[in-house]
Amino acid sequence: MSLLSTAPRLLVDVAPRSTWKSPWKRVTVIAGMTVTSFWLVVLITLSWWAPYKPLDAVGGRLQAPSWHHLFGTDALSRDVFTRTLYGARQTLPVSVGVIVCAVTIGTVLGSLAGFFGGWIESVVMRLVDVTLAFPPIFLAMAVAAALGPGLQNAFFAMVIVWWPIYARLIRGQVQAVKHRDHIQAAVSIGATRWRILRKHVLPLSFTPALINATLDLGQVVILTATLSFLGLGAKPPSPEWGAMITDGAQFFYQWWVAVAPGIAILTVAMSFNFLGDGLRDALDVRAKR
Amino acid sequence: MTSTSIEAPLVQVRDLVKEFEVRRSSWRTQATTLQAVSGVSFDISAGEALALVGESGCGKSTTARCVLRLTEPTSGSVRFDGVELTELSSGELRKARKRFQMVFQDPYTSLNPRMTVGEIVGEPLLVHGANAAEQLARAAELLEQVQLGADAADRYPHQFSGGQRQRVGIARALALSPDLIALDEPVSALDVSIQAEIIRLLQHLRDELGLAFLFIAHDLSVVRHLSHRVAVMYLGKIVEVARTADLYSRPAHPYTKALLSAAPIPDPLIERDRVRIVLTGDPPTPVNPPSGCRFRTRCWRAESLCAEVEPPLIDIAEGHKVACHFNLWS
């Protein structure tokens, strides 16, 4: 219905956008960026300054936190703090990789489905529906179990879990963008469908996926840890955070073993959340739908 | 100006029908059909401006889109310069598109926000095989033509006002030097003070370039300034077609008359003394149109015949057609 077509549009001539709405937003975005860069720096430079080696026995067994061992030591006398820092090398690349792959697959399939419709859409969306009907962890567990443990296989499992979300998102976006007049305009000048998809549809559909990807990064970090916690992720002795928590869970009264990796997950997940929120603001996309 | 020549008109539309499947809600699966355009026929000669007017939802845009085959018509024929458009393959159609272009109503959604104005205007050329240099030169030329200035090329749409954006849209439509441009309410989204600029630009283009226009509007006063002939649509059908001056001075269809009388005139002295025909009710929905004459439910002249027999569109004077059993001339 074009009921509104005759209404003059509100010319929102606001100042050029560059920063975030509220001080809170600014604080969170800065916090997000700081923490993320902290982990990035840690990840890259760690080998040069880490207090200990992640696999070496140092100090005594299950020592409580002290100045020598900020977060104590574990049962094999390894420094928990050092291991937690090294954990970033496991978790972060995997999480980013999962999201990149999921977004790529989701974008390709979702945009094909949304743009061409017909049987392509049916097939893709059925696949999406079926995959989404599995609670993610069941699916990841099943896939990881089928492929065997290991971070690599957990990686595949998580990509399988995540791509449909993006496929659905992108498809929705593509369908929305598809009805914009500039697509019709592109058709009317005789552009091919590929060109339209590439130049006119995808660039406009991608923003929400990007924002979602940032927000989801935190969730992937958590799922990675979860799979490791269930024994389906990283193999020992790698200092993966979830695996460290599993170790720690056995030493319930030696609480420090599990605390540091938990905090690491928290900071990473939260900062990605902040970044995603900030990005959403910066790119000015509605939170909804 | 009107072409009454022997040669065939540029565009010949016959019995155009377009149906949409509408789903009532997401979880009920049965669909109903909605006939947005139900058997529309008209001609446009080369260089002629034909206006389609009518209330919201009467099928104007759909008609235009079907003519340009931006939507597939359900049935009917559209001949463009002797070529049956509805039968072209997609490849042929893409080539044929050079000759007919479209300008859209909403200057905000009709431009790709991620492309510069230069790219937008140059894209038609690119698609049809021009090289970069040609494209650049032509884009600059076109931007001058729509009075934007060539330096606009490097900027993005959001940096322009509505009127300026609409000029970009027009420049894009002109890029391939088409023979026909369909304009879907090109000024209705614009502020009054800016409307005039676009109307002037269009008038200018019409006279300078000799293009045929299919001009869609709901505002009768705008149409009057731009078109040679006017077709009035009501609920998917054309109820009256006539030369502009004829239609405004002597409307034959009660609906046309009501439409004219409802349009306010910005002059208090005149406006207060006008005799108005105020129609009752709203236009019915195309999902379930009235039998016989579709206007009869709101027509003050309707009789029982109107409910039974659909009035055909007949010539009542040279070039003046009306679809009414009891037209105002009789």
Added chain:
Amino acid sequence: MPFLLLGIVTIAFCISRLIPADPLASIVGVRQMANPTIVAAARQKWGLNGSILEQYWVFLKNLVRGDLGISFRTRKPVTHDLLDRLPATLELAVGALVVGGVGGVALGAYAASKKDKMADHLSRGFSLLGSSLPVFWIGLVFLFVLYARLGWFPGPGRLPPRTKPPGHVTGFYTIDSLLDGNFTLFRQCLWRLVLPCFVLGWAYMGQLSRLVRAAMLDEINSDYVRTARAKGLAERLVMRRHVLRNAWLPTLTILGFSFAQLLTASVLTETIFQWNGIGSYAVQSANTLDFPGINGVSLFAGLAFLLANLATDVLYAVADPKIRLA
């Protein structure tokens, strides 16, 4: 929808058969795996002979009759096992849904009404915390602090260890204890639900409150809210009658999806809180390669997802007159 179920079942079946290990190992035990006659007999008995396609066909045929097979691990019909554990999981899930749903809506609405004030930031921070912490970690921390150290909350498990479960009517201990007229037991059961439900509901609460807040803010700026104010309505009424009622609609749409996430999280919560529900059944089935169990759980999860979606649709239809009367 039938297609979806078939898809789920098929994928579950495929995945379970993709697993490189031989499920017989869990049936015949390590000592007898080398004994071919025993292995063959067990294969026959548990329907693991024949090609994958044959097995799949048999599986489907049984499925149509509602027979999910016998669990390799518990040696009982999977349907029976699932139904047995369903009340535990539902009790937990409903509790979490209440915590997360009520908490999420309240928090979201509160945050929206205090937009950009300190209270807004705090409540958003709180909900964000919920979705940024791994459930299993929160569970451990809570158990350590609130149970082991402070003793404020009861420990894991559905019932105090020495208590007999209430008479079995529904399988929900809370309901059954009420039916028995045993209020002490009811209180105890409820009390034991608090920690796991909170742990499970927190992440959900975070997500929901965020959504509710966004939806509320959307609605607060909508034209009809302005109309309501223009009528002279008190702000309280505007919020309740106009804003919340509409913000509820977009919130509904994620409920179905969230339910699936609840199930996900319940796998971990049940493990941590020793809740003998479907989540722990899933983990155990996966760990022992109990094919019928794995398939059953997958089917259950898919079914739950579908039902949740259906329920969402129905709720939506009830709440939204546009759909109701269309």
Added chain:
Amino acid sequence: MSDLTTPPLLEIRDLHVRFAVRNGQVHAVRGLDLTVHRGEVAAVVGESGSGKSASMLATLGLLDINASASGSVRFDGTELLGAPPPVLRSIRGGRIGMIFQDPMTSLNPVLDIRRQIAEAVITHRQVSPRQAESKAVELLEMVSFPDAVRRARSYPHELSGGMRQRVMIAMALANDPDILIADEPTTALDVTVQAQILDLLRSLRQSRELAIVLITHDLGVVAGLADTVNVMYAGRIAESGPVVDIFHRPQHPYTIGLLASLPRLDRPDRELTPIGGVPPRLYEEPEGCSFAPRCRYAVEACHEVEPPLERVEASMVACSVLPMRSRTAEGSL
């Protein structure tokens, strides 16, 4: 029609509205002066974004939370700006009714219309819900809502645009207000339906001695309904005066330009003269007259000093050049 000697019913003086946005603020209304008398139809016209809605919302305290208003708004002797919420609430919907541009989004989609109208009644009167509902049906009948009794339980989406606007009007008039503020009441409607609504407003105003503030950008509508016209430009009044004066003896270059750019049904051969240029950006504080950059008559001083609103003949005009003054005002159209 209106008695200009009695004290005005609504008097707005030097109203400023600012919206806080990401990087500063939008100064949307910049010292608006407006007077409405009892029983008078005062039109406010102006381009999109010129602050028409913002100023009326400020009057009723209905601005978004990122807005701040200053100045003075007196309604029947009461200062409304900064008034305590209960006072404002009793006036809103009680003595001032308001209808909005888009009748689709202005009605709550999940409540039926009878309830929404009844709500307006109950808020201001001690009546039972039942009474309120029958009153709602009465009101619907008053605005010629067809088949009001039966269709009172409809939901907004089941109604056409015109019907919805009637519901809005019924709601605004539920408590016999003194003023109806109509923010573009017909913009979203088809011409034939617009004619119906305008008819309705005309008859209501006659039967009830209702003052109407008619916000619109359609000068045709103004010509048919208004007694006085206030032309807004960039958050200020450019010119205000009796309707005939504005249309036939416009003084402000913007008014002149506006009228000259208007296509008219009755004058097909008239050349349209666009104003040219673009409206100013409201987050920049301009120096001098905000219309100066687009003004054909602007002199150097226009870019430096903001002209005050001064009486010129029957109108008030904010222009230091007054191009028409020297000429005969006759036949400017």
Added chain:
Amino acid sequence: GSSKKSATTAAPTGTGSQSTTAPSGTTAPSGTTAPAGTNAPSGGAHELVIDRDMDINSLDISASYCDTCQIFNTAVYETLITVDPADPNKLLPRLATSWQANTDNTVFTFKLDPAAKFADGSQVEAKDVKFSWQRLGNLKGSASYLMAGMKSIDDSDPTTVVITFDAPNSAFLPIVAASYLGIINSDVATAQGATDAADAATADKAGDWFLAHSAGSGPYQLESYTQGDKLVLTRNDKYWGAKKPAFPRVTIAEVKDSSSQLQQLQSGDADISMQISVDAVGQLQGNADVTTKIVDSYNYVYIALSPGAAGGEKLQDVTVRKAIKEAIDYDGAIQALVAGKGKKQASPIPNGFIGSAGLPLPEYNLDDAKKLLSAAGLADGFELDATYPDANVYGVDFNLMMQKIQQDLAKVKINLKLTPIQFTDWITRINAKGIPVTAVYFAPDHTDTSQYIQYFGLIPNSFWAGSAGGGAAGKPMDNPKESDLLKQALGSSGDAKAKAYTDAGQQMIDDEIIIPIVNTQLVLASRTNITGMHYSACCNLDLGLLGLAG
């Protein structure tokens, strides 16, 4: 036996017994024959709650094979003979009043106690014994091996059982004391579809029935079992034995982790917690309501080297295996894994079993290990696949253990690639192709040493002979001396038997296939008012002996 947990996620399970060689002084042991009176207070109305991470694979005694099953079987069924809790090498009468073996240990005769009655009041007769034992053998479950070599059972006299073996089997009397050889009421079981026929493995239909019912003569009866939740036993009010069961009801509650078990014990929610980890025990100090003791057990965890496994080629050289053995820091491992609460163990025969004494304990000798490796031309190190079950058994976390061993082996440049997998998967792999380095655990099924040679020795049909040789894909390893020694032992008794077992132990050390890492100790934790807490090698915890003080 090993890997009894048919397959579980395996949190710690602790079976074990009071060791003869290291009596750490458990509470006063009392068998059925032990003078009653002092420790026969009735539990009154008190219902006993035991916390345990259960690993039940079946409640059908003849099909069961798990640590918890041993507890259950012992409480519900009775064996003909039982082991003296104070001395695992001493046998005491139970259903049988007397027994004798012929000289070459091929024929055994048991006299049943005429007073013995099943819970339904019917007499325990020779036909029940025959039925139970034949069924155990024919069901082909994991415990069926206990009946290997049985030729016939004569039940012509209802009170006399005569069982004949193909070959000498001096281990049989201790085996009779194993919980799996408990006696089922054959009439009841047959009525439920049980059979002892040769085709019992497929024909027997009573498995499901046994999940909810029991048919034994023991002090308790099965009330209900909810997998993953609890196992509930009720008192057998008609128990025929001298020591009447003390508690009207015994609940074994599934409580997986050590910390919860500890909490519940502290709060009195549980009377006994069976798997409190050594790292948590400190929390109980100073709590007068709880009694804890750390005692020796026969349980141990070990790593196994399989030269025949795919990828295990480097291990074919016995010096390499020896080097690996010497490169492991046992004391460090015991410290890291169980906080020092464990012992080193020389051979697969656990400390305290006949044949374990006098064997050399493994030594950590890094230099020698390096030397051995250079001699083998592997001074630059190599890589080995170490796939092991992701389990935590007897308080030892395998992940931790393997990481420790990985750390140690890294010092001789051997790179262990660790892959924890699910138990089922592990079983599949070890049987199919073997695994170069893996970790497993073992608890005894009975008190005779023969089980260790049968399982670990490189003799025909031994599990490790096959797996170390590469599973089904390879060729079993063979050390004929061990077969001879086993035969010798089964055919003899007394010192000769002990000597044979010791020699076999030395052989197994020299094989360098099985490397025991730690012989774990157990935390015995119960409320102080619980009496009769003790562990036995054959049957874990004997519920019938428990009582309530005061």
